[in-house]
Amino acid sequence: MTTRDIVLIALFAALTAVMAVFPPVTLPLLPVPITAQSLGIMLAGGILGAKRGALSIILLLVLVAIGLPLLSGGRGGLSVFFGPTAGFLAGWVAAAFTIGWMTEKFWDGLSFVSATLICVAGGIVVMYALGIPGISLMADVPLSKAFMGSVTFIPGDIVKALIAAAVMVTVKKSYPIIGQAA
Amino acid sequence: MLSDLYIPGASALHRMRPAWKLALLFLYCTALFVVSHSLMLGLGLLLIALGYGIAGLRPRHAFDAVRPALYVLVIIFAAQLWLEDLAMAAFVTLRLIALLMAAALVTYTTKASEFTDGILALLSRAPKWLPKDKIALAISLVWRFIPMIRDQFEEVREAQRARGIERSLLALVAPLVVRVLKSADEIAEAIEARSLD
Incomplete structure (x- = not known):
């Protein structure tokens, strides 16, 4: 790991933290506003790759754990790791890693479509695969019910996957990080 | 500037070493989940109230700890009410509230810089x-x-x-x-x- 890698990891941890204060977007027919923070997770993996992406999200979570209110809505501190949605925080790290790993695999032919599919696979499938059992465990509800409760967030996540994919393709053209000789 | 969620004070909880507070928090959470009984939960809630009292925190602080999760808690309460009964719904929701308040108590009484110093001290070894x-x-x-x-x-x-x-x-x-x-x-x-x- 070079100094530049450390700087990139820290920058994306900070970027994801700043995204918590982005103005939330509301879509018609959706009860929950879309916050930009999980966009930061997708970008950390999709721009930095698996290892650096996952480390930057871990770094963000360390700072949240020691008491900084860096999550959307000004949440922070240890209680977010003991709440019903704690599984999603583990899902963040796994999502950043998966997205990074797949982006590295498909880097040469990366297009808007393949980047979107990667973000959906990592940022939605992997994220919910950890988040939903988390809710089920903490709240003592069956998996199917935990899934029903989370479904309302999926349309927003698809919008974010599209935005993340557009940014990934732009960055690949103008300022690639993954394809470089490390 | 970057500010943490610390609330200044000089209580025994404020002065306790961060590592001890973390150990107690994990013990507390494990106990609430392993001994899944309403008596244990009652004891747990009492302990938390005592903790907030010792630290000189107000009920408002305890509520602040729960508020971000309120939306999820309401859904969980409704789901439990529908699947089981009122007693189960109250138990599960109160247990989550106890966990949230306990974790926030550690965050309220510990400066982020204390945690950072602790991490750096651990790293040196x-x-x-x-x-x-x-x-x-x-x-x-x-x-x-x-x-x-x-x-x-x-x-x-x-x-x-x-x-x-x-x-x-x-x-x-x-x-x-x-x-x-x-x-x-x-x-x-x-x-x-x-x-x-």
């Missing part, structure tokens, strides 16, 4: 294969980067507002990411010039 200097560097860099990226974000937002597209997430994120990546090279060079690697 960590095995050799762990890149401890790099971990310490990464943690201190994020402290510095958050206000910097916040400023950059405001600049991007101003520029996009002038173009009338400040509501577009893509128009905010893409330029911000490119700016952040560009600053990475300069910062890395600056750190290496001071031979900190």
Whole structure:
């Protein structure tokens, strides 16, 4: 790991933290506003790759754990790791890693479509695969019910996957990080 | 500037070492889940109330700890009520509230800098294969980067507002990411010039 890698990891941890204060977007027919923070997770993996992406999200979570209110809505501190949605925080790290790993695999032919599919696979499938059992465990509800409760967030996540994919393709053209000789 | 959720005080809980508080928190949570009984939960809630009393915190602080999860808690309560009964719904929801308040109690009584010092102290005794200097560097860099990226974000937002597209997430994120990546090279060079690697 070079100094530049450390700087990139820290920058994306900070970027994801700043995204918590982005103005939330509301879509018609959706009860929950879309916050930009999980966009930061997708970008950390999709721009930095698996290892650096996952480390930057871990770094963000360390700072949240020691008491900084860096999550959307000004949440922070240890209680977010003991709440019903704690599984999603583990899902963040796994999502950043998966997205990074797949982006590295498909880097040469990366297009808007393949980047979107990667973000959906990592940022939605992997994220919910950890988040939903988390809710089920903490709240003592069956998996199917935990899934029903989370479904309302999926349309927003698809919008974010599209935005993340557009940014990934732009960055690949103008300022690639993954394809470089490390 | 970057501020933590610490609430100043001089109580026994404020003075306790962070590592002890974390150990107690894990013990508390494990106990509530292993001994899944309403008597245990009652005892747990009593202990939390006592903890907030000792730390000199107000009921408002306890409520602040629960408020961000309120939406999820209501859904969980409704789901339990539908699947089981009122007693089960109350038990599960109160147990989550107890966990949230216990964790927040540690956060309220511990400065972020105390935790950082604790992490650095642990790192100094960590095995050799762990890149401890790099971990310490990464943690201190994020402290510095958050206000910097916040400023950059405001600049991007101003520029996009002038173009009338400040509501577009893509128009905010893409330029911000490119700016952040560009600053990475300069910062890395600056750190290496001071031979900190």
